[in-house]
Amino acid sequence: MKHSISVTVNGVTHEASVDARTLLVDFLRDHLHLTGTHVGCDTSQCGACTIHIDGASVKACNMFAVQADGATIKTIEGRASNGTLQPLQESFKEEHGLHCGFCTPGMIMSAADLLQHNPNPSESEIRHALEGNFCRCTGYHNIVKAIQSAAQKM
Amino acid sequence: MTPYSFTYHKATSVEDAIAQLQKLGDEAKWVAGGHSLIPSMKLRLSAPEALIDIQGLDELKTISDGGHEIHIGALSTHRSVETSSLVKGKCPVVAKVASGIGDPQVRNKGTIGGSLAHADPSADYPAIILALGATITVQGPGGSRSISADDFFTGMFDTALEDHELITRVSVPAVGSGAAYAKFGNPASRYAIVGVAAYVEKDVHGTCTLARIAITGAADTVFRASAMEEALVGKPFNEASISAAAGHAPDESDMLSDLSASASYRAHLCSVMAKRALMDC
Numbered sequence A: 001m002k003h004s005i006s007v008t009v010n011g012v013t014h015e016a017s018v019d020a021r022t023l024l025v026d027f028l029r030d031h032l033h034l035t036g037t038h039v040g041c042d043t044s045q046c047g048a049c050t051i052h053i054d055g056a057s058v059k060a061c062n063m064f065a066v067q068a069d070g071a072t073i074k075t076i077e078g079r080a081s082n083g084t085l086q087p088l089q090e091s092f093k094e095e096h097g098l099h100c101g102f103c104t105p106g107m108i109m110s111a112a113d114l115l116q117h118n119p120n121p122s123e124s125e126i127r128h129a130l131e132g133n134f135c136r137c138t139g140y141h142n143i144v145k146a147i148q149s150a151a152q153k154m
Numbered sequence B: 001m002t003p004y005s006f007t008y009h010k011a012t013s014v015e016d017a018i019a020q021l022q023k024l025g026d027e028a029k030w031v032a033g034g035h036s037l038i039p040s041m042k043l044r045l046s047a048p049e050a051l052i053d054i055q056g057l058d059e060l061k062t063i064s065d066g067g068h069e070i071h072i073g074a075l076s077t078h079r080s081v082e083t084s085s086l087v088k089g090k091c092p093v094v095a096k097v098a099s100g101i102g103d104p105q106v107r108n109k110g111t112i113g114g115s116l117a118h119a120d121p122s123a124d125y126p127a128i129i130l131a132l133g134a135t136i137t138v139q140g141p142g143g144s145r146s147i148s149a150d151d152f153f154t155g156m157f158d159t160a161l162e163d164h165e166l167i168t169r170v171s172v173p174a175v176g177s178g179a180a181y182a183k184f185g186n187p188a189s190r191y192a193i194v195g196v197a198a199y200v201e202k203d204v205h206g207t208c209t210l211a212r213i214a215i216t217g218a219a220d221t222v223f224r225a226s227a228m229e230e231a232l233v234g235k236p237f238n239e240a241s242i243s244a245a246a247g248h249a250p251d252e253s254d255m256l257s258d259l260s261a262s263a264s265y266r267a268h269l270c271s272v273m274a275k276r277a278l279m280d281c
Ligand SMILES: Cc1cc2nc3c(=O)[nH]c(=O)nc-3n(C[C@H](O)[C@H](O)[C@H](O)COP(=O)(O)OP(=O)(O)OC[C@H]3O[C@@H](n4cnc5c(N)ncnc54)[C@H](O)[C@@H]3O)c2cc1C
Pocket: A044, A045, B029, B030, B031, B032, B033, B034, B035, B036, B037, B038, B039, B074, B075, B100, B101, B102, B103, B106, B109, B110, B111, B112, B113, B114, B115, B116, B117, B118, B120, B122, B123, B124, B125, B165, B166, B167, B168, B189, B190, B191, B192
């Protein structure tokens, strides 16, 4: 059975019909073609699929699209406007917070969740907040620096 | 990874959640935060034919002051417990346990009711719930009842919940001090390889009059370390008595053994973590 859902993603409302078992991350990537949200582990460990649902960071591989009916969603595509990067995105670039970039959308969505609750986090608070996001390239050091630098700019 | 097909239903009230589960039969399940159930459905270890989503039941999300206890609604997320000023003020150890579950994204979705109902042998909440002697309130087709934490955890992924019984709230005693939790977590998932929760009471002379020590992650289910408890009660509560009590490690043959830790290492960790928790009490 198909379910009709209505979700607002990055300010645009989408009406769609989905199977109950369609994962939210697959809905975003395959139905809405928002491929900035990545699938790394597909087992809710790595955080590459992190998005915001009603303002809170969530792993989109671990919920069904039908459960997002009525929700307001923000993905990495909703951050820059008209090609202008937000401070967090800029800082990742300046501080070399990414190598291959696979983890970066999730890192930025997690960092944004942290900064909205704690605008001036310590290094250890940043590391604690990133426990759900894995990076296989950078060794995390420059990611932490990027978030510290973004916090100062914001 | 896509799970097997299922039908999806939303519950509109506690009564409706129970009625729908009865109607949809044995292969139906409630879904709360989905952070235990959905991973196992994706791995096809679990294949419910129907999911009844209870996330919309706002009446199960409140955290309220009951005087000598705090009532935590079953659908309170780990994050809402971690950040609740009531919990932080009146039972800080529970907020601390919540803040160490998984990671921020897991805490934004996972719920206390789901964690207790699932009764994962490595979950954090069962240890503190048992150490504090909390009460779990459940509602079923015939009405509601209370289950003490001592009776609740019956085995691996097994609890005293009867068919069609929904956890509605967890009542934890308001314990300002004397309680602590020390976990040796899996570095990837943060689940407890061994986690020890302790609650102690002392008299005016500093003698330990009550000790409740609960260990998660180590065995099939959370359990009370009675040998450690007995070794403490009646003794002056100090580092020497704590070390001696914590030395009563559980029997290796009762310990789990897996990729993360062997049975003998787990038994050793029980002592190490118990000492850390008790020193923090
Ligand atoms: C990456 C990752 C890391 C994690 N790390 C930890 C950790 O470090 N420590 C830890 O303790 N846990 C950890 N968890 C588990 C997490 O805390 C889960 O949220 C929790 O165990 C289950 O809660 P839920 O609300 O998600 O339940 P669900 O997954 O929705 O449900 C689990 C089971 O409980 C039943 N159920 C749910 N609510 C109720 C209710 N109110 N009454 C009766 N039955 C109910 C459901 O039918 C289902 O069978 C982790 C999970 C993930 C994905």
